[in-house]
Amino acid sequence: MADQGVVLAAPGEVALEAIDVDEPGPGEVRVRIDATGVCHSDLHAIQEDGWGHALPLLLGHEGAGTVERVGEGVDGLAEGDRVVLGWHTACGACAACVRGLPRQCKRPPSAAGKLHRAGGSALTPFLRTGTFATRTVVPAVAAVRIPDELPSEQACLLGCAVATGVMSVLETARVWEGARVAVIGCGAVGLSAVQGARIAGASEIRAIDLDEGKREQATRFGATHVEPGPVDFVFDVVSRASTFEQALGMIASGGTVVVVGLAPAGETATVDLPALFRRRARVLVSHGGDHLPHEDFPRLAEWALDGRLDLASMVTRSGGLADWSDAFDAMQDGSVIRTVLTP
Template sequence: MGKVVTMTETVRGVIARSTGAPVELVDIVIPDPGPHEVVVRVQACGVCHTDLTYREGGINDEFPFLLGHEAAGIVERVGNSVTHVEIGDFVVLNWRAVCGRCRACRRGRPWYCFDTFNAEQKMTLTDGTELTPALGIGAFADKTLVHEGQCTVVDSATDPAVAGLLGCGVMAGLGAAMNTGNVGRGDSVAVIGCGGVGAAAIAGARLAGATTIIAVDRDESKLTTAVQLGATHTVAAATEDAVERIQEYTNSFGADVVIDAVGRPETWKQAFYARDLAGTVVLVGVPTPDMRLEMPLLDFFSHGGALKSSWYGDCLPERDFPTLIELYRQGRLPLEAFVSERVGLDAVEAAFTTMKSGKVLRSVVTL
């Protein structure tokens, strides 16, 4: 019997070694892909707030983390049982590789899948220390190892910096409007918080046919961008009462769908009271574990409609990514507007600082 030859690779990757410490660009080792694993050569990866949350220890304490998850690239190696993709495919990576077997999948709600797939093997530092990839991806690297189901094939003519945005934040916002909020033609929509996710929710509401789209933010520059993406009205939350203004723009009724892209008790309350009596509230901003909500129970009873949470925009990558890329290529979805700057792999720490300033929708690492 012949000797089994394994082929590991050493590439560059950006890691967070401990809570709050600046990120480091180091050598990492990519193992041979297992039966259902693939190695993807990363071409672009967006800098998402979730990566900063990993660095700050806000997800868990499984340091060191290999950061980056909002990515697109080329499939370079595949395991011996891979059937989902082929070498050379241009793919967007996702952290919702649905299992098809759990109770959510069996009930026809795979966007709630409880058993999503990740690579079984670990990428490591050169001394053998195992890395925890952000959201099971770890794409601030020349190459990364993922499960084949985490790869969604899209049109290879697409700019990788644009395509990769669907891997997290932009998809979360688009899906909050189109999937979770089920925005329809003629609806009125208000979006509270117009950073990357909120701006995408505005674009999604416009794409879905909403005719009144109200952007709410404290930052005038974000409101300007929101108008460019489809907002018909703006509310300067630093000086105006958001609920009153939303009601004013909707004939005193409130909006059909209000999307909270901030995720704080005060913004969720604004969303609740700014909706129509049978309207929908969508929470897509991520709260912290210490946040609490206190409201009269009677107010919940006296309003109809729906109160929803949107996790990854309730997306199905295989359904949504190719469709959204096609809409982008048709000129109907301005995804390129979300790419604020392109930086190198050695500029992730600086990109975190830029992100905190609120002056970008997305910094994108390009390789």
């Protein structure tokens, strides 16, 4: 069967279409996508006309699949390996990597030039992965093996929502045992932050969301309260002026606001500077929880298997690639935690 992918061809023009997938080059692997989550960032890319990526853009970045072909010089991966794709990889050569901070890498590698519209122009894989597709090609560093016992429909969530939410807590903020935590916005990333806070041993986890159903849902993932209150850490997964200002208003002395969500272009917030000073507030920005796929996916997978991380309950809707549009509608009306598409 011919390959297919969901492509943003021009601003506002998205469609499932035929694509060509080349052989992997040196250091690359070709992966058959078994499952891909539908993330807010995919919608953000559509709304922001590619969000800095060259068009045409192959959407999707939260995928799990099976290695089909291994390029020259690839170690540690073989045909048939089950993998989760990671978009937040490290190049090993930029200033941050050289300083020993691969989680802050400025130039994650990509395998550009291996994907095309049928018979036509090169596709940019969104966030270097492009998972709304039957197959894709990625640098080997972006494919991380997962245990066979973890179903792809759950494993794919490790690639973005879960890595972002959990690692924002454990890595970006380094929440300590006994800390008081609040999470604003209880979608897939927010619920993952709630689970991260539970794993970190937070004494209090406040789930804040406009939707009562989502607040209630969060209690099943570990939230202990569903109303605001003074806390040591606030994770703003929504990132609008109102939520950021609410977050700054909630932290106790010495508290930290962690900006996790993607704000739309032009969004600005007002900061009460005397209050910021009085509270000795810290503001951190989390890019995907500063995760490093090779280090973090294996332990997240282990936690999923031993029950510390509930992935199954996060997948509340499924479909094929053709359902991409309905999946975005469901995301926007708030009726799902995560849709997972199985190409």
